[in-house]
Amino acid sequence: MIQVTKAKDPLGFYALVISFDCDPKRKDSLILAVREELHKLQKEGVIQEELDKFISEESRKYELQAKSNQFWLSYLKGQWDKKESLDQFLKYPHLLKTIHLKEINKYCHS
Structure with missing residues (x-):
């Protein structure tokens, strides 16, 4: 894992x-x-196929988590305890779309 x-x-x-x-x-x-x-x-570095697979798996995980009451209970409690915005999870699909191979490989090589 x-x-x-x-x-x-x-x-x-x-x-x-x-x-x-x-x-x-x-x-x-x-x-x-x-x-x-x-x-x-x-x-x-990373190849585009690996990045696409990661984004696909993360998108699927997001969809499953969004349907789980246990997830929401844990998420909301964690956000509240850390005094962080409650809507961060809702922004995750957009965040996944902003991931670019060039940026990832820049960090891999540093």
């Missing part, structure tokens, strides 16, 4: 967490494989 996290308090930061279940004997080889993929991403 890959998860991206951001936090404001106590210090602002972003984190990328990669986790997986595996046989403990395979741990080192899987860690090496993840590192190789991250290095490849940094060196070669």
Whole structure:
């Protein structure tokens, strides 16, 4: 599983967490494989097909979450607790449309 996290308090930061279940004997080889993929991403960047797949999957996830009362309860509580705008989730489809391959690859190479 890959998860991206951001936090404001106590210090602002972003984190990328990669986790997986595996046989403990395979741990080192899987860690090496993840590192190789991250290095490849940094060196070669992302291709349009991968970006399109990501946007499609995120759009589908958005549609499913929007139908879930449990999601809305958790989302609204989180936004309220962080004193953030309650309508951020509604802006997500537009945000996905603003993602450009060139910008992503610029960050991959930095």
